[in-house]
Amino acid sequence: MVVTVLSLHQLTCFLATYEQGSLTAAAEELGYAQPSVSEQIRSLEKSLGVQLFRRVGRGVVPTTVADTLRPHAERVLAAVEEAQQSVQRVKSLETGTIRFGMFGTARLYAGAGLVADVLSRYPGVRVELIGQNSMDVQEDLRRGRLEAAMIAVPSVNSEGLEVTPIARDELVYISRDPARLETPVTAHRLALASLVMPETTWRADDSTRKVLRQMLHETGRNPQTRIEVEDVETAVELVGMGYADSVVPKGAALQLLPRLAPGAGWASLRPRQYDTFAIVHRAGATLSIAAQLMIELATARIRAIADPL
Amino acid sequence: MVVTVLSLHQLTCFLATYEQGSLTAAAEELGYAQPSVSEQIRSLEKSLGVQLFRRVGRGVVPTTVADTLRPHAERVLAAVEEAQQSVQRVKSLETGTIRFGMFGTARLYAGAGLVADVLSRYPGVRVELIGQNSMDVQEDLRRGRLEAAMIAVPSVNSEGLEVTPIARDELVYISRDPARLETPVTAHRLALASLVMPETTWRADDSTRKVLRQMLHETGRNPQTRIEVEDVETAVELVGMGYADSVVPKGAALQLLPRLAPGAGWASLRPRQYDTFAIVHRAGATLSIAAQLMIELATARIRAIADPL
DNA sequence: GGAAACCACAGGCCTCCCCTATGGTTGTGA
DNA sequence: TCACAACCATAGGGGAGGCCTGTGGTTTCC
Numbered sequence: 285m286v287v288t289v290l291s292l293h294q295l296t297c298f299l300a301t302y303e304q305g306s307l308t309a310a311a312e313e314l315g316y317a318q319p320s321v322s323e324q325i326r327s328l329e330k331s332l333g334v335q336l337f338r339r340v341g342r343g344v345v346p347t348t349v350a351d352t353l354r355p356h357a358e359r360v361l362a363a364v365e366e367a368q369q370s371v372q373r374v375k376s377l378e379t380g381t382i383r384f385g386m387f388g389t390a391r392l393y394a395g396a397g398l399v400a401d402v403l404s405r406y407p408g409v410r411v412e413l414i415g416q417n418s419m420d421v422q423e424d425l426r427r428g429r430l431e432a433a434m435i436a437v438p439s440v441n442s443e444g445l446e447v448t449p450i451a452r453d454e455l456v457y458i459s460r461d462p463a464r465l466e467t468p469v470t471a472h473r474l475a476l477a478s479l480v481m482p483e484t485t486w487r488a489d490d491s492t493r494k495v496l497r498q499m500l501h502e503t504g505r506n507p508q509t510r511i512e513v514e515d516v517e518t519a520v521e522l523v524g525m526g527y528a529d530s531v532v533p534k535g536a537a538l539q540l541l542p543r544l545a546p547g548a549g550w551a552s553l554r555p556r557q558y559d560t561f562a563i564v565h566r567a568g569a570t571l572s573i574a575a576q577l578m579i580e581l582a583t584a585r586i587r588a589i590a591d592p593l
Numbered sequence: 594m595v596v597t598v599l600s601l602h603q604l605t606c607f608l609a610t611y612e613q614g615s616l617t618a619a620a621e622e623l624g625y626a627q628p629s630v631s632e633q634i635r636s637l638e639k640s641l642g643v644q645l646f647r648r649v650g651r652g653v654v655p656t657t658v659a660d661t662l663r664p665h666a667e668r669v670l671a672a673v674e675e676a677q678q679s680v681q682r683v684k685s686l687e688t689g690t691i692r693f694g695m696f697g698t699a700r701l702y703a704g705a706g707l708v709a710d711v712l713s714r715y716p717g718v719r720v721e722l723i724g725q726n727s728m729d730v731q732e733d734l735r736r737g738r739l740e741a742a743m744i745a746v747p748s749v750n751s752e753g754l755e756v757t758p759i760a761r762d763e764l765v766y767i768s769r770d771p772a773r774l775e776t777p778v779t780a781h782r783l784a785l786a787s788l789v790m791p792e793t794t795w796r797a798d799d800s801t802r803k804v805l806r807q808m809l810h811e812t813g814r815n816p817q818t819r820i821e822v823e824d825v826e827t828a829v830e831l832v833g834m835g836y837a838d839s840v841v842p843k844g845a846a847l848q849l850l851p852r853l854a855p856g857a858g859w860a861s862l863r864p865r866q867y868d869t870f871a872i873v874h875r876a877g878a879t880l881s882i883a884a885q886l887m888i889e890l891a892t893a894r895i896r897a898i899a900d901p902l
Numbered sequence: 903g904g905a906a907a908c909c910a911c912a913g914g915c916c917t918c919c920c921c922t923a924t925g926g927t928t929g930t931g932a
Numbered sequence: 933t934c935a936c937a938a939c940c941a942t943a944g945g946g947g948a949g950g951c952c953t954g955t956g957g958t959t960t961c962c
Contacts, residue, residue: 290677292601293950308908320951322909327949332680335881338737341959342908345737347881348690352683356676363672367665368599371641374661381657428647428654444928572644572656602919617939629920631940636918648940650928753959 289331292364295357297324298336302354306343373408377574381410384578385421385433388483389492389516389532390561393539394585401581409574417486425564432575434582436491437560446567450583452558453590455492456537456550458520459529468554471503480511480528482519487512495557496531520544533559535589560593561586598640601673604666606633607645611663615652682717686883690719693887694730694742697792698801698825698841699870702848703894710890718883726795734873741884743891745800746869755876759892761867762899764801765846765859767829768838777863780812789820789837791828796821804866805840829853842868844898869902870895 300310301321311321329336336353337344346354374380382402386395391413399411414430415421424430425445437449457469457477464473474496483490493507500507510528513519517540519530524545532540537550563579565571571579609619610630620630638645645662646653655663683689691711695704700722708720723739724730733739734754746758766778766786773782783805792799802816809816819837822828826849828839833854841849846859872888874880880888 290601290673292599295676306908316950317952318909319911319953322911323950326910332677332684334680334684335879338740338875338878339909340735340737340875342961344909347740348692348883349680349683349881352689353676353680356672356679360669360672360676363665363669364599367604367662367669368641370665371643371658371662374658375641375643380661383657426649428649431647431656566647566649569647570644572658574657615939625919626921627940628922628942631942632919635941651939653940 290328292361294324294328294331295360297321298328298350299354299357299361301325301337301344302346302350305345375573377406377409377577379408380574381412382574382578383412383414383430384575384582385415385424385430385435385564386413386582387418387421387433387435388416389536389559390434390436390586391415392516393535393589394582398578398582398585401585402577405577417483417489418491419486419489422564425566428566431569432563432565432571432579434579434586435562435564437562444567445564446569447562447564449560449562449593451586451590451592452560453533453535454552455495455531455557455559456534456552457529457531458523458537458541458545458548458550460523460526460545460548461529462549464529465549465551468552468556470554471499471505474531474553475500475503475505475508477508478510478528479508480513480519480522480530481509482513482516482530482532484512484514491559492531492533495559499553499555499557516540517544520548524548533590561590599637601670603633603637603640604669606630607637607659608663608666608670610634610646610653611655611659614654684882686715686718686886688717689883690721691883691887692721692723692739693884693891694724694733694739694744694873695722695891696727696730696742696744697725698845698868699743699745699895700724701825702844702898703891707887707891707894710894711886714886726792726798727800728795728798731873734875737875740878741872741874741880741888743888743895744871744873746871753876754873755878756871756873758869758871758902760895760899760901761869762842762844763861764804764840764866764868765843765861766838766840767832767846767850767854767857767859769832769835769854769857770838771858773838774858774860777861777865779863780808780814783840783862784809784812784814784817786817787819787837788817789822789828789831789839790818791822791825791839791841793821793823800868801840801842804868808862808864808866825849826853829857833857842899870899 297310297314300313301307304310304313307321307325308318311318314321325337334349335347336350337346395413399413402409402411414424415433418435421430421433421435425433437447459465481493487493496507511522516532516536520540521544522528523530524547541548541550563583606619606623609622610616613619613622616630616634617627620627623630634646643658644656645659646655704722708722711718711720723733724742727744730739730742730744734742746756768774790802796802805816820831825841825845829849830853831837832839833856850857850859872892
């Protein structure tokens with residue numbers, strides 16, 4: 285990398301001197317003493333190896349080299365000013381990118397509204413909602429690629445992360461057969477059911493599955509899935525077509541059943557089970573204004589749908 | 594003027610860190626110790642009021658603010674680089690402006706050749722030959738608008754200026770009447786002559802006139818002019834038309850007579866009189882390379898025409 | 903000729919820069 | 933699981949540079 289031999293300070297003094305035609309006037313404009321500006325100009329001349337001003341009795345006169353340097357100096361200072369302003373604009377959320385982590389299901393029924401909330405307040409920003417699954421969101425948080433996220437709690441390995449639960453969402457059994465929905469679904473019935481479950485790739489870490497495994501494990505049974513798919517919409521559609529039943533967060537059920545499985549309904553589990561949503565970020569991190577905003581808005585959105593904690 | 598809160602050093606460290614993804618690697622690239630870069634980044638973050646990097650266990654990860662800042666930082670450093678290079682190009686005479694003072698008559702028969710000399714060696718430069726008359730060239734020198742000049746000596750008020758005579762040019766009497774050219778022209782004959790003289794505006798300071806006044810003063814006479822014009826060419830043309838005679842530097846006579854006054858000729862004065870050409874610049878000034886070049890070339894040109902000193 | 907304006911220089915204080923040394927944390931591999 | 937390696941933060945010190953006040957020299961103007 286090229287070594288920088290001049291400083292912004294020197295350029296500032298140079299421009300002020302050029303415009304004022306006097307070191308004293310330049311110093312006054314900049315709020316310095318005259319020898320300070322004099323020294324800056326001298327050091328600039330020395331480092332460039334050229335004379336920039338001819339010292340005449342009254343004031344100083346720029347040389348042709350100074351004429352050449354001037355527009356470049358102005359460009360440099362303008363670029364610096366531009367850089368500072370761009371950062372300040374990002375800081376005040378006039379512009380810039382807001383990145384927030386959110387796992388699949390939550391994004392499903394809060395994502396669009398959340399983005400709308402942000403954009404209605406700060407029309408200039410870019411918004412990125414990152415993450416298909418709780419696990420890779422956690423990974424992004426740990427790696428520093430994400431500052432904060434909303435995540436499903438049972439699957440959180442909280443090591444090094446600060447987790448703040450904000451709401452819980454009941455897990456409900458969905459089916460097209462009304463008979464299976466008349467009473468709450470026990471672990472026994474669940475173990476016998478023919479299930480379609482989403483999040484195949486993350487089956488080991490998916491929080492809903494973890495809850496179910498725990499529930500069945502207490503009765504000595506193993507969970508069964510007849511069909512494995514990736515996204516909740518497909519699972520719900522299959523329920524609507526009668527190929528299997530499923531267990532999904534109640535918020536997802538309420539939103540998706542009318543649209544994708546009009547003939548199906550839902551019932552609670554017995555005992556009731558919950559996914560817990562939490563805000564997660566690196567332990568000890570000081571959150572940016574943007575992250576605080578996203579946390580506030582996402583919390584409000586989720587609490588409007590799920591049960592606040 | 595807006596106060597600059599950031600430094601080029603900080604931006605350099607920022608960019609290196611951004612690209613390397615590591616403070617240690619950035620320090621190595623820049624040739625600093627790791628804490629130095631760490632401090633620069635921290636101070637930059639503090640002065641901007643934003644976090645630029647998230648410190649994760651291994652390395653650092655840029656925030657979205659850093660993403661925003663990066664292109665601006667690159668632009669600033671590129672502009673600095675550009676500024677430095679432009680100055681160096683001027684310094685090496687690849688480009689830039691060379692300004693040199695030269696009074697009317699000398700420029701008349703050395704100007705074009707001098708410009709050609711410069712451009713053949715340094716095709717990229719701009720050349721400015723400044724000055725109609727010795728007096729305003731001196732004024733420009735004193736005011737610092739000119740670094741150096743070639744000037745006619747008798748009219749030099751050398752106060753504060755350093756004068757180096759390099760050649761002298763005889764003043765000759767020109768006329769269309771061959772009879773007046775048979776013998777050298779004495780002060781007596783000069784006093785009686787009907788003269789056309791150039792440099793009307795500068796009549797009090799024109800060096801040729803000063804020489805003539807001195808010559809006539811010694812014989813108790815005053816110079817007479819029948820016609821006053823501004824430029825030598827007009828004077829010579831009038832001589833060619835027979836309206837008057839004139840006194841001009843021999844170099845000018847040799848160049849202009851064939852073209853503007855084919856029927857006219859010249860004769861020496863008695864005693865012979867001379868304009869002396871000298872290089873002039875501010876006393877104690879250190880001359881730039883460009884000025885040294887111009888002095889060298891102008892001296893060579895003038896000495897080829899006038900008598901070297 | 904004197905006053906005013908302006909730049910250069912000197913000396914001192916203080917900040918900032920950069921270093922080395924060291925400790926804490928994270929990630930990795932045996 | 934434990935030790936090692938990588939990396940960043942902190943502390944303390946030396947040196948350079950920035951900015952100040954005070955002063956002298958030169959030019960300009962009245």
